Structures are given as C-alpha cells and as structure tokens.
Amino acid sequence: MGAATGWSRDRFDPAENLVEFGNIDYICFECMSEVTMSAAQVNRLDNPSEAGYDPYLDKRLRPILRQCIEKKIKIITNQGWLDPSGAARKILEIAKELGIDKIKIVSIDGLSLIDSIQHEDLTFLENGRKASEFKGSIVSAEAYLGAKEIVQALQDGADVVITSRIADSSLYLGPLAFEFDWDFSDSNLIAKGITIGHLMECGAQVCGGYFADPGYKDVLGLSNLGHPICEVSEEKVIITKTDNTGGVVSEDTCKEQLLYEISDPSSYLCPDCIADFTGIKVRKESKDRVEISGFRGRERPPTLKVLVGVREGYITEEMILYAGPGAMNRAKLAEEILRERFKICKLKAQSIRMDYVGINSIHREATPDWLSQEPYEVILRISVRTNDIKEAQKLRYEVEPMAVNGPAGTGKWAPMGNRVRPIVGMFSTLICREAVPIVTQQFTL
Amino acid sequence: MKTVSLREISHCRAGEKIDSVNISVICYRESDYAIIEKQVTVEAVRKVFSPITQGAIMRYEVPNIGALNFVLDGILDGGRTRTCAFEESGKALSTLMYLVNITVPDDYPERSKV
Numbered sequence: 001m002g003a004a005t006g007w008s009r010d011r012f013d014p015a016e017n018l019v020e021f022g023n024i025d026y027i028c029f030e031c032m033s034e035v036t037m038s039a040a041q042v043n044r045l046d047n048p049s050e051a052g053y054d055p056y057l058d059k060r061l062r063p064i065l066r067q068c069i070e071k072k073i074k075i076i077t078n079q080g081w082l083d084p085s086g087a088a089r090k091i092l093e094i095a096k097e098l099g100i101d102k103i104k105i106v107s108i109d110g111l112s113l114i115d116s117i118q119h120e121d122l123t124f125l126e127n128g129r130k131a132s133e134f135k136g137s138i139v140s141a142e143a144y145l146g147a148k149e150i151v152q153a154l155q156d157g158a159d160v161v162i163t164s165r166i167a168d169s170s171l172y173l174g175p176l177a178f179e180f181d182w183d184f185s186d187s188n189l190i191a192k193g194i195t196i197g198h199l200m201e202c203g204a205q206v207c208g209g210y211f212a213d214p215g216y217k218d219v220l221g222l223s224n225l226g227h228p229i230c231e232v233s234e235e236k237v238i239i240t241k242t243d244n245t246g247g248v249v250s251e252d253t254c255k256e257q258l259l260y261e262i263s264d265p266s267s268y269l270c271p272d273c274i275a276d277f278t279g280i281k282v283r284k285e286s287k288d289r290v291e292i293s294g295f296r297g298r299e300r301p302p303t304l305k306v307l308v309g310v311r312e313g314y315i316t317e318e319m320i321l322y323a324g325p326g327a328m329n330r331a332k333l334a335e336e337i338l339r340e341r342f343k344i345c346k347l348k349a350q351s352i353r354m355d356y357v358g359i360n361s362i363h364r365e366a367t368p369d370w371l372s373q374e375p376y377e378v379i380l381r382i383s384v385r386t387n388d389i390k391e392a393q394k395l396r397y398e399v400e401p402m403a404v405n406g407p408a409g410t411g412k413w414a415p416m417g418n419r420v421r422p423i424v425g426m427f428s429t430l431i432c433r434e435a436v437p438i439v440t441q442q443f444t445l
Numbered sequence: 446m447k448t449v450s451l452r453e454i455s456h457c458r459a460g461e462k463i464d465s466v467n468i469s470v471i472c473y474r475e476s477d478y479a480i481i482e483k484q485v486t487v488e489a490v491r492k493v494f495s496p497i498t499q500g501a502i503m504r505y506e507v508p509n510i511g512a513l514n515f516v517l518d519g520i521l522d523g524g525r526t527r528t529c530a531f532e533e534s535g536k537a538l539s540t541l542m543y544l545v546n547i548t549v550p551d552d553y554p555e556r557s558k559v
Binding site: 034035038126210211213215216217252255256257258259260261262263264265266277278279280281282294312315317351352353355357361362363364365366368381383384385423424425426427428 | 452456458460461462463464465467469471473493494495496497503505507508509510511512514516522523524525526527529530531532537538540541544556557
C-alpha cells in the first residue's frame with residue numbers, strides 16, 4: 001500500500017512513482033486537514049458554481065488512473081470533501097476521456113451534520129458551550145468516519161473509493177481489513193491497521209520529510225522524496241519506499257511520525273478502535289526498511305468525533321519592512337506610531353498583535369532575549385482580529401500611509417489585493433454513531 | 446557533568462489539534478531514555494513555554510521507543526484559523542523544546558559532534 005499524499009496540497013509526482021515502481025496493490029490519498037471542510041463550505045457559499053470536492057482531484061488522478069486500472073491498483077481517497085458523489089462523477093468523466101472502458105467508483109458521504117448537532121444540542125469539547133448558542137454561525141459540521149464502508153466498497157468490487165471526512169488512519173485500515181478479512185471486534189488487529197495508517201497518513205513525513213536538521217539529522221535527496229509504502233502480512237509489517245527516490249526510512253523517522261499529532265500514546269482514539277502505541281517496537285531491518293511490531297488496542301469509542309466550523313469575525317495582517325543601520329529602532333518607532341493611530345481611528349479589535357519578523361515572530365513571547373538583537377533587516381508585522389469587517393479594513397488604511405508618514409527608509413510589502421479574511425473557528429464535539437447517516441453510491445462504466 | 450541542549454540527545458516534532466500542540470522528545474539512543482525521563486519534566490518544559498501558554502501541560506511516557514510526548518493546551522491563540530500569530534500552525538514550536546537544557550556526563554557524545 002502506498003501513500004501518495006500527506007495533505008491536500010502535497011506534491012503531485014510521488015503518486016506516479018508509487019504506481020510505476022512501488023509494486024503496490026493500493027494507493028491512498030489523504031487530502032484533508034482540520035480546516036479543509038469549513039474552508040470548502042465557505043468557498044461554496046461565496047462561489048456556488050464551484051465543485052465541493054478537492055479542486056486537485058483531476059490533477060492527482062488523471063496521470064495514474066489508466067495505469068492503476070491496468071495494474072489492478074485500487075485507489076482510496078478522501079478528496080470527496082463536501083461532494084463525494086460529484087467527485088465520483090468527475091472521475092468517471094476522466095476515465096471516459098482516458099478510454100477506460102470498465103471501472104467501478106464508490107462514493108462514501110458522511111453528510112453535513114450542521115442540523116443534527118444543533119437538534120441534539122451537543123456540547124463543544126473546547127469551551128463547554130452548546131451548539132445551539134452558535135445558531136446561524138455554524139458553517140460546517142462533519143463526523144470522522146471509520147473504515148467499514150471502505151471495506152464494503154472493496155467487497156463490492158470498487159476500483160476507486162472516494163470519501164468525505166474520514167479518520168486519516170481509517171483510510172488505510174479499510175484496504176487492510178478487506179484483504180485480511182479482519183473482524184472489527186478484534187481490537188488488536190484493528191489497532192494494527194490504525195497504527196500502520198497513522199504512520200502512512202502524512203506521506204513523506206515518515207520518509208525523511210519534515211525531519212532534516214543539518215548536522216543533527218541529515219537527509220539526502222529532499223527534492224525527490226519518496227513516499228511511504230507499507231508491506232503488510234499477517235506476520236510482519238515493513239515501512240519502506242521506492243529505491244529511485246530520495247529521503248530515508250529509519251527508526252527515527254518512524255518514531256517521529258508515530259507520535260505526530262498524538263495526545264496520550266496509550267489511547268489514540270479512532271472511529272474503529274482505540275490504538276495503544278506503548279507496546280510498539282520499531283526496528284531497522286535493512287536500508288530504508290523498518291519493521292513495526294507490538295500492535296495492540298481496545299474497543300472503539302461509543303461516539304464519533306465531529307469537527308465544527310463557526311464564523312467568528314475577521315482577521316487581517318500587514319507588513320512594513322526595514323533594513324540597514326538602525327533598522328530595529330525604526331521598526332519600533334513604526335510600532336509606536338501605529339499604536340497611537342489605532343487609538344485615533346478608534347480601532348475595535350478582539351486582538352492586536354505586532355511581531356518583528358526575523359526576531360520574535362515564530363516562537364513569539366517565548367523567544368529568548370529578542371530585545372537585545374540588532375538585525376540587519378527586520379519586518380514589522382501587524383495582525384488584528386475583529387468582529388466587524390470594517391474594523392479589520394482599518395488596518396490597511398493605517399499601514400499604507402506609513403509609506404510617507406512613517407520612519408525613514410520604510411519599505412513596502414508589495415502584493416495588493418484583499419488581505420482581510422473571514423475567520424472560521426474550529427470546535428469539536430462527540431455524536432452517537434446512529435445519528436451519522438452514511439450514504440454510499442456506486443458509479444460504473 | 447556538563448549542561449547541553451536537549452537537541453544533543455533527542456529530536457522533536459510538533460503537531461497541532463485546534464488550540465493544543467503536541468511535541469515529542471525522542472532519544473537518538475533508546476538507552477538514553479532514563480535521562481529524559483528524569484530531567485525533561487513538566488516544570489522544565491513550563492519554564493520555556495510559559496510565556497506562550499498558561500494552559501495545562503501533560504507529559505506522556507513512551508519508553509518502548511525511548512520517548513516522551515508533551516501536550517500543551519491553549520498555546521495557539523485559539524487555533525490556526527483564529528490566531529493573529531505569523532506562524533499559525535504551531536509546528537515550528539518543536540525547536541523551542543531544544544531550549545530545555547539537560548545535564549549529562551562529561552564524556553557523553555553530543556549529537557552534533559558524532
């Protein structure tokens with residue numbers, strides 16, 4: 001099984017490498033992040049004619065679809081986003097254009113739960129408030145689905161399975177549970193699939209991507225990183241990659257990925273089981289081949305997690321540039337001027353933030369000794385968060401005049417266009433499984 | 446004994462979930478686990494991260510891979526879509542963990558010198 005992507009805007013070429021050289025049976029595309037669905041929903045409200053599925057669908061699948069059908073490589077992808085059946089119809093169209101005469105595509109849609117979470121008045125885990133308090137502001141609500149519908153789709157002979165929101169690791173559990181006919185009540189087996197899925201779900205991150213730190217962790221071939229392949233049998237699990245790619249699969253890369261985006265490693269909550277990583281063993285078998293063992297898990301939780309997007313006002317940012325002798329002092333003077341101007345224009349903001357890019361903008365207030373630094377160049381970055389769009393627009397009205405009203409040598413951040421964007425805040429809640437309708441459809445040539 | 450950065454013994458990766466960040470601390474050599482288990486305490490981590498979070502800091506032990514996992518709550522100004530911060534993902538906070546210092550024997554082979 002190969003992982004073609006680790007997120008929605010990942011590189012395109014690894015998919016072709018996996019299909020051509022990977023000797024794989026399945027290729028999976030994990031193409032969502034937490035904010036994907038709410039951003040797509042907002043985009044659809046603003047541009048009703050645009051598709052609700054991943055706009056990269058064509059660009060990702062067209063180059064490999066014919067070869068996948070010929071080699072009997074099944075495609076599993078969550079690029080369906082808000083409209084898995086629309087995406088399935090699009091894939092059918094691509095297949096026709098490529099001259100493919102036989103294909104079965106199954107779409108799996110967990111639908112929007114905006115009405116259900118308000119009807120059941122569920123509680124947000126982050127702040128303990130009820131969904132009904134946010135009436136009118138909720139733009140998205142979708143459950144993380146499990147792997148069972150993927151298994152069913154593969155039993156029905158699907159060549160391509162396309163889903164809406166699904167737990168990332170379940171995307172990989174599906175093909176494994178199908179191939180090995182795993183019983184979903186056997187928690188250790190399901191945890192095996194989930195743990196493998198977790199190692200695979202971020203693509204290159206287990207192959208030396210997001211890992212290199214020169215002098216400490218050196219990785220070769222980063223411009224041509226391999227994406228992971230897992231070789232799974234009842235006895236053994238190996239994480240590897242194709243030989244003709246860069247990167248590295250090592251015990252260290254596997255360990256970093258095992259703990260990536262994890263809270264309690266003994267309780268990794270998924271729709272299909274609770275996986276326990278505290279028995280996992282990671283052992284190098286040979287170059288770029290790492291064996292993973294010690295899988296165990298417990299019964300799945302009774303509820304599904306729902307991600308909820310809520311409109312919460314606006315955010316905007318501007319940048320002013322300084323360099324050469326006295327750059328830092330001139331940037332600080334610009335900050336003072338702007339803070340005064342915000343009083344004069346009566347800016348009403350939830351939050352105003354000023355950072356010095358190159359000095360303290362990344363680790364923020366935790367940056368050590370930043371005041372003592374005298375950089376050659378520095379950028380003053382200003383960001384404000386407001387309830388009202390008109391208040392957010394004031395930032396630009398104050399920053400642009402600095403070109404002639406600000407300190408000497410004030411440089412300008414060139415790009416024009418609208419930098420005010422709506423905020424969709426994220427919450428999560430738990431819903432009982434029965435309240436999540438799942439619609440499965442088949443499309444064939 | 447000498448004082449070195451945590452970076453000389455372990456590597457870190459950060460991930461985010463809404464307003465929380467998790468940062469793993471993974472020993473290059475699993476046999477060094479006892480050093481981080483003893484010295485990389487919640488207090489040591491809080492000392493470095495307290496300017497950006499007053500929220501809960503949880504520490505989880507993963508001795509089977511020679512690692513600790515920290516979860517820091519309330520550290521992203523409400524989360525990546527809400528924050529006014531320039532770095533919205535929290536993923537770059539993994540390297541802030543390297544500001545935690547530890548004490549090792551004088552002959553300990555520092556990673557940068559191996």
